[in-house]
Amino acid sequence: MPQRYVIVAITAVAALWMYIDRVCFATLSEPMKVELLLPLAPEPDEPPGAFQRVVRWFLSDALSDDDLAAAKKMKRKSLGDGAPAGAGELTDAEVTAAKKRKWADTRMSFALGAFFLTYALFQIPMGTLADRYGARRVLALSIAAWSLVTMATGFVLGFAALLGIRLLLGVTEAGAYPAAAGLVKRWAPPSRRGLCSSVVALGGRIGGVIAPWLTALLAVGLVGAALVEWAVTPDAVPPEPGETPTNWRGVFVVYGACGLAVAALFWLVVRDRPPGTEAEADTGRSAAPAELTLVQRIGLLARTRNMWCFGGVQFGVNMGWAFIVTLLPTYLKQEFGTPVETVGPMQTVALAIGACGMICGGAFTDLARARLGPKYGRSVPIVVALSGGALVFFVVPTLPTAWAAVVALGVMAFLVDMHNPSLWSFAQDVGGKNVGAALGWGNMWGNLGAAVSPVLLNAVRQSAGWNAAFLCCGVAFTCAAVCGLVLDATKPVDEPPLA
Template sequence: MTHPTTPTTIRHRIIGVTMLMAFILYLDRICMGEIVKSVSFNHDLKLTDEQIGHVLGSFFFMYALFQVPAGWASDRFGARPMLTIYIVLWSLFTAMTGFVTGFAGLLVARLLCGVAEAGAYPTSMALIRKWIPLTGRARASGMVALGGRIGGTLAPFLTIWMIVTMGNWRTSLWIDAAVGLVIAAIFWKMVRSNPHEHPQVNAAELELIGRPQGEKSLSGRELLSALWSFTKSRSLWCNSAAQMLQNIGWGFLVTWLPTYLVKERGVGEIEGGKMLTYVLAFGMLGQIAGGYYCDWATRRFGLRWGRLLPMTSSMFVCAAAYMCCPFVESTWTLVACCAVVSFCTDLANPALWAFMGDVGGRATAAAGGWGNMWGNFGASAGALLIPWLMKIGGGDGKTLVFFTLAGAFVLAGLIVLPMDATKKLIADEPADLNPAST
């Protein structure tokens, strides 16, 4: 029996099940990067590279476009019901993808997946703000994002393995969809939108978390006021631009790197899937290290610089790694450079997420959606940009691609510098009652 003065640990379980949500989110998202280069897919649909680029980019476009509405819905109606709905919907649309017979059907299915997945991470940011004390938010953010990276890391190998084993790309999507529906049921069972609503949280944990019980939800009228605050915030614009540029650089890894390894480096499908798995695995380490790095920097240098240092330092290293890619002959050396990009991108992510909780208040999910929206516009643009750069660059197309990706990271590292996490977007946000660490 738990002693009355010992805090329960329900907050850790909330983070754990949210990690599970992020796992299936990324598994369903990244699987298409492998599917579009499989023999069975190309035999069935026979799409051009430009059409594939539109399919990959369309997901990120709709995912970006619906970030703010989906985030506001969670601020308004609660994280538990809304995120459960989101998981169910994107699982059903993933299953639908397995039934398409042409470009138009595939495009529509991926557009719908993007809409349904849009609320996942903004809602997660709101959950972290409500369940985790201030100085533990970067680590919690890193752990949730780690769940996504685990899904993304396993997605290339698992997807190719299912396609090769079962002889068809469609079955892999139906299996992913079934797993998603199971996770939706687990999430509904275990999560509550607020700590005060959870029957297993004791008073000591509530005091540790330090969130006020009577915090009201964000109404539709208040959303308009919040959006006006977003448009006036220099910090939020800088964060949004950095996410956009960062995703142009990172998006290459999950959209075009598998195809690049097969077509330009002569790697087999299964071997290419393993290589991408290794690249994304370093991102898992980055999420963990980034959470500790950001929380340490925040304690050491204060809230503003504690959020900035992990972002800017990580992005400059990403740029340097991409600059090396055109000059390496060994495929494994190229993979190592991409692994550095993966690690350092994810080293910065906990700080980017924690910033949204710092400034967003009751509109944290909407603010997170705002930043994530611009970030995924970058990913969408990047998916379309790569084949265009290859085409106009001719024989030097690969060099042009990697230099462009490096330039995006340099700009991202510079543009975050004016950000200030101490300036709130919502003036009436209740103060954190207890900034103690988890």
């Protein structure tokens, strides 16, 4: 097997583990809310302090009609069809519980979005480090760092600590894809970059596919209380295996430990360049101009329309796609009354359908480049895929069952994953010596969209319902497709601006 395929495969494993660490948080959000956030929720008649009033100005705790309707729907479902008329009405205690639940839901949406904020802001700095110091070093250290942060997540004791951990996880994972793009550029010829990029990205998607299922299995089998509660209370009685408020802690500890093993494997196997090119690269450095600073790299990227449209594509796509990994479990439970134990497998199905698109996308973009040329061969797959994704979002609110919605969202994920290799290849085509920073630029805007997504869509859902949230996602995809029309892979960012 050619060495470049080994390098690509190990990099795909790193992406797989990164997505497992990332997606498991959303899967475990319900037990985390029960243990960490609901006990902190104030009583309805409790007067807020000055700080709490400021927080409430940003985070509304008032129950909307949709919130009350969802609570009544869940109560009626729990009572069964034989319940007497009026049994679905909420008592004062149940209204109070619903208010506390919304308080916790709102803060969890901020914890979900916090990761994407720092993940976005550190894309270009980490991509610059990969360009300067080598993708192998940066990516190996990143894997080790995010694994330690994942382990630490299992020991958080409050909302502030949870928010801080999520912000730190975004920093440590930010260098993964920019560094991986640099490896693919050095190891794969232009005619194979789409395929190799799709394999790396497919690793991430496979991680997203298996994460809900594997996380649920570990949460039930491990019982995280055994790893945390026993450590501080030696006489504690072991809980029975099953869904307990603290079983999520051990999952994070196990995932973090496995990630450290992946970091060691990556460091031992991967090299920055193919054999025989190291001496050539060293010879070229003496005559090369001085390395650009971070500010200079940002200026180089920011002065081109190509890069702004690249960022626009990523922003719109991630704003819509993030729905699957952040709010899909909540949507299934509130809109269809889906049991908790079924939500994880359904989320896995949607992501699995999407992962198939990554396999098709690599071959599709290489074929399109061969048939349509370097410019339209990159932009056409992007526009076609995102236009179809927008249509799916507009259709989802009309679907009658939970499984129909899951399959439709899986089709959307398929189209998103099909366009991803084209985006990676575009960044490699135009990035030149700054391919890590170029992909980091697009990822920065994309993950700002993902950071906005859970907060914005949760607010839209609370005020106008789920239909309005899906409409927002469809509009975001439409705008991304328009930006994709402008992309031109024949104009590298290394070219000096025209006088």
